[in-house]
Each structure stands twice: as C-alpha cells, then as structure tokens.
Amino acid sequence: MKFKLTLFSLLSISIATASAQSTDSLMLRKIYDEELVNGQCYQNLHYLCKNIGQRLSGSANAQKAVDWSKKLMESYGFDRVFLQEAMVTHWVRGEKEVGKIIDGEKQIPVAIAALGGSVATPAGGLSASVIEVHSLGELKDLGEAAIKGKIVFFNRPFDPRFIETGSAYGTAGDQRFAGAAAAAKFGAVGVIVRSLTESIDNYPHTGTTRYDADGVKIPAAAISTMAANQLSNMLRLKKLPVIKFYFKQSCQLLPDVLSYNVVGEIKGSENPNKYIIVGGHLDSWDLAEGAHDDGTGVMQSVEVLRILNATGYKPKNTIRAVFFMDEESGGKGGAKYAELAKANNEEHIAAIETDEGGFTPRGFSFVDASPAFLKGINKNWSTLLAPYESDRLVAGGGGSDIEHLKATRPGIVLIGFRPDSQRYFDIHHTPNDVFENVNKRELELGAASMASLIYLIDQHGLNF
Known part of the structure; x- marks a missing residue:
C-alpha cells in the first residue's frame, strides 16, 4: 500500500509539473506575441536618441531624459512612478x-x-x-x-x-x-x-x-x-x-549636481513588499546618442512592464523598471537605489541589468551561481526559453548598477541580460553609438526575453 501511495504521489507531481510547464509555455508565447506585434521600445528609443540625444551625467540633456522618462512611465498607467534623488558626477568635455x-x-x-x-x-x-x-x-x-x-x-x-x-x-x-x-x-x-x-x-x-x-x-x-x-x-x-x-x-570636473533615478512599478498582488527589478542606465557618454549604451537597456526595461500590463498579467511580487543615473561616470545612481532600498526595508528577490547592447538575446548570467543552482534553473526553465533562443543560463556578471544591492540585500539574485556580444565594442563609447545601429527585431526580442524571465521568477521563485 505504501508503495502504491508513493507511485500515486509521484504521478500527481508529474501531472502538476506538466500542467505548470504548459501554463508557463502559453504565457511566454503570449509575451513574445505582444512584443513582436505591438512593441513600443523601438519607437521610444528613437525619441530618446533623436529628440534628447546624449545624456552625460549632470548635463541638461540628462535632466530632459529624466523628465521625459517619468512621463513615459506615467503614460503606461503603472501603479507607481517616482524619482529618487541622487547627487551625481558632473564632468564636461x-x-x-x-x-x-x-x-x-x-x-x-x-x-x-x-x-x-x-x-x-x-x-x-x-x-x-x-x-x-x-x-x-x-x-x-x-x-x-x-x-x-x-x-x-x-x-x-x-x-x-x-x-x-x-x-x-x-x-x-x-x-x-x-x-x-x-x-x-x-x-x-x-x-x-x-x-x-x-x-x-x-x-x-x-x-x-x-x-x-x-x-x-x-x-x-x-x-x-x-x-x-x-x-x-x-x-x-x-x-x-x-x-x-x-x-x-x-575638459573639467565640476561639483556634483542633483539628478534622479526614474522608477516605475506594478504592485504585487500577494507580496507587494517584495521586489523584482529590471533596469539599465539612463545616462550616456556625449560622443553620440547613447543608443546601445544604454538607451536600449532602459527602453527594454520599461517595455517589460508594459508587456506584462498589456497581457493582463497580475504579478505576485512588485515588479520595477529602474532607470539608473550616473553609471558611466561614477555609479552614484545605483548606490543611491541600494541605499534607499535598505532604508525602506525593501526585500529584493532578483535584479536584472541590461547594459550590453540591444543585440540578439542569448540568455542570462547569474552572479555567484552554484552548480546546483545552475543545474536546477536549466532543468526547469531552459526548455521554456529554448524556442526563443534565450536559454543560455550561466554563471557570470550582473551589472555595475545592481551590484550595490548585494551588500545591502543579502540573498538577492543578481542577473545580467546577455545578448550576442560580437558587435557591441565596435560601437560602445564611440560616435557610432546612434539609433541607426540598433535593429528593431533584436531589441524587441531582448525585451520579451527579460519579461519572460521576470514572469518565471515571479511565479516560481529562485530556490534551485
């Protein structure tokens, strides 16, 4: 009898797992369909690059980008949009x-x-x-x-x-x-x-x-x-x-000036005080438009929340898009975000940074990932992500803005979005970093891949 119960239990678990996989698979398809048909990150990136342009930390253009980004998030009807003050580096060329x-x-x-x-x-x-x-x-x-x-x-x-x-x-x-x-x-x-x-x-x-x-x-x-x-x-x-x-x-280094991180969030239905964030840096170097570094990252981040809203998904945990300021010049925006997270006693489950360009997505890297964690996450999620070619789940870096959270929020999982890397450093920090060098479909696939990973984390956690 005990043997039969064990078989029945195993069968029940197997059926439940298959059902969850089917639900997840359908949701990921829904995410990709929404982005590839109705995506808005490419047109938003065009505005950021062509109407605002370079966004050197501390500059007038950086402030224009802050003001516009806040209005963009508000236009999407997120549950909360706010600014975080940060004194940032002000160097002029x-x-x-x-x-x-x-x-x-x-x-x-x-x-x-x-x-x-x-x-x-x-x-x-x-x-x-x-x-x-x-x-x-x-x-x-x-x-x-x-x-x-x-x-x-x-x-x-x-x-x-x-x-x-x-x-x-x-x-x-x-x-x-x-x-x-x-x-x-x-x-x-x-x-x-x-x-x-x-x-x-x-x-x-x-x-x-x-x-x-x-x-x-x-x-x-x-x-x-x-x-x-x-x-x-x-x-x-x-x-x-x-x-x-x-x-x-x-060139000269001037005194630090007041600037802001821009934050938008969708409140969690079960755990509103637990956070999953996705972000990039809003500032850029001044030689061009900061398209790949990191206009693509911030526009993908806000797109993740727009996708989830558009699909009608109600997250269990609070999901945030964060546009960090000052990553290029000193990282003071990322440090301020971590400082405020600690002061407000915010429990961060995971943070994804997208700062490697808007190229074809390949997968994600996980900071300090153990072999057991990597085995578990690949066993459970690589099959779901494989149809979208974002299934390379490996140990590696997360990103300089989110790394500040590690010291203040022990247990958080830091994640780096990993697109194809072969062209990035041809453009990175140069006069060539312009909108025309971003591919619309590659950008949209990246946004959908991050929305998919955030959905999976929100549904299942990261206890592998």
Whole structure:
C-alpha cells in the first residue's frame, strides 16, 4: 500500500509539473506575441536618441531624459512612478580635442577623445616624447628614469581568443581606468590609451579614468585603433628623431549636481513588499546618442512592464523598471537605489541589468551561481526559453548598477541580460553609438526575453 501511495504521489507531481510547464509555455508565447506585434521600445528609443540625444551625467540633456522618462512611465498607467534623488558626477568635455603625431617637422592629425573624468591639458596643449607600453606592470619595469616627462602610450589590444567579447574588454580595461593614475606615479605628463575594441577604425572610444585621491592628475585621452597602430609603427621604425605626441583638451570636473533615478512599478498582488527589478542606465557618454549604451537597456526595461500590463498579467511580487543615473561616470545612481532600498526595508528577490547592447538575446548570467543552482534553473526553465533562443543560463556578471544591492540585500539574485556580444565594442563609447545601429527585431526580442524571465521568477521563485 505504501508503495502504491508513493507511485500515486509521484504521478500527481508529474501531472502538476506538466500542467505548470504548459501554463508557463502559453504565457511566454503570449509575451513574445505582444512584443513582436505591438512593441513600443523601438519607437521610444528613437525619441530618446533623436529628440534628447546624449545624456552625460549632470548635463541638461540628462535632466530632459529624466523628465521625459517619468512621463513615459506615467503614460503606461503603472501603479507607481517616482524619482529618487541622487547627487551625481558632473564632468564636461569642453571643446573638441586635438591630437597629433609629431615626426620632426611633420604633424599628423589623429582621432582622440578625452577620457571621462580626465583633467585638461595646459591651454596651449601638451607635447612630449612618447613611450609605448602594453601593461601597467611594464611601468614598474621601466621605472621613473624612462617615463618621467613623457606621454605614456598604453597600446594593449583586445585578446581575440575570447569568444565573449566582454571578457576581452575586461582584460584590457585597466589601462583605461587606471593607466593615468599609474603613469603619474612615475612622472608621466600625460596618457593616451588605445581604444577598447577589436575593430580597427578611426573612432576613439571614451570611458572613465580614475585618479588616486592624493595623487598627481595628468590628462588622459583615448586614441582610435587606426591611429594607435600608426603611432606604434612609427615608434618601432623610427627611433631618431624622437617621435612626439601633441594633444589638447579642455575638459573639467565640476561639483556634483542633483539628478534622479526614474522608477516605475506594478504592485504585487500577494507580496507587494517584495521586489523584482529590471533596469539599465539612463545616462550616456556625449560622443553620440547613447543608443546601445544604454538607451536600449532602459527602453527594454520599461517595455517589460508594459508587456506584462498589456497581457493582463497580475504579478505576485512588485515588479520595477529602474532607470539608473550616473553609471558611466561614477555609479552614484545605483548606490543611491541600494541605499534607499535598505532604508525602506525593501526585500529584493532578483535584479536584472541590461547594459550590453540591444543585440540578439542569448540568455542570462547569474552572479555567484552554484552548480546546483545552475543545474536546477536549466532543468526547469531552459526548455521554456529554448524556442526563443534565450536559454543560455550561466554563471557570470550582473551589472555595475545592481551590484550595490548585494551588500545591502543579502540573498538577492543578481542577473545580467546577455545578448550576442560580437558587435557591441565596435560601437560602445564611440560616435557610432546612434539609433541607426540598433535593429528593431533584436531589441524587441531582448525585451520579451527579460519579461519572460521576470514572469518565471515571479511565479516560481529562485530556490534551485
């Protein structure tokens, strides 16, 4: 009799599981149908890029984006839309930068862009001989005698062996964000950094550089990969006369200014004080329109809530879309969100960040995921996501804005949206980051994939 009851129990569980899978499958189909037929994120992205444009943290355009984003969320009838105050970084680029390779009497103009947070050169520009290095460690090997009074040229390229290009970005990135501070310790007067991309083009890629609080601040600029190759070849082939580099930039760091995170939410029907969030950053660099970085992310995030509303779904937990401010320049919006979540005693179950472009979705990465968790989530959900080719559920990063929640909300699951990565760093932080380089269908598929994952988390939790 006991054996029969066990078989009956197993059969009941099997039937219940199959029924839940069928319900989930139908809901995911409904989500994708809504987005692919009635999606609005592409038209919203067009407005953000073309009517507002670049949104450098602390700028007038960033405030315009805040005001418009709040109205957009309100137009969708979310249960609550509000702003979170945050004091954010205010760095300004100033006049367009000038860069030249100087070979005796010959001057060769090259494409450069000041790195975010950099100080200016002297008003008349800065000219000095150049020393090429490929790592921060090489500075120590060369020492002050070789570096003092020179412009350090960091020329480490992307490692092409990485299939996931974010890994190549990660291994090359220290020369950009730490190179100026490191070179200054050895007496360098300036830094130019090879743009962080595998593409060989004439677009300089900006991005943040950091200085030590008590260290010397020297000007730092990115140089296009074409110009970097040209300079490197000239240094290699012609030792005398000494090759020099000249650059001029008038950027400056101003006092922090008041800005805002923009938040919209659908209240949970069972657990209104438990939160699942999806977000990206509203600010962007100022060289273009911030389309892929991160206009696609914020427009996908608000689209997730619009999709759920449009399908008539009533979530158990409160679902939020968060547009973070200041991710590019200091991450102060993400830090403020976490601070307020802790102060308001908000229990966050999961947070998804979309900040890798609006390309074809591949899946999601989970921070600090154990083998047991990955086995469980793949067993339960990969089959549901497979028809939509978003079923790559792996361990990995979440995102810089949501990572602040980890310290204040232990137990939260941080998740990164992972689209195809092959084209992102051709566009990232460049004048090429414009609306025309976003594909409508890829953008919509990404929004639907995140809405699907949020539905699954809301229905079933993450206890694998």
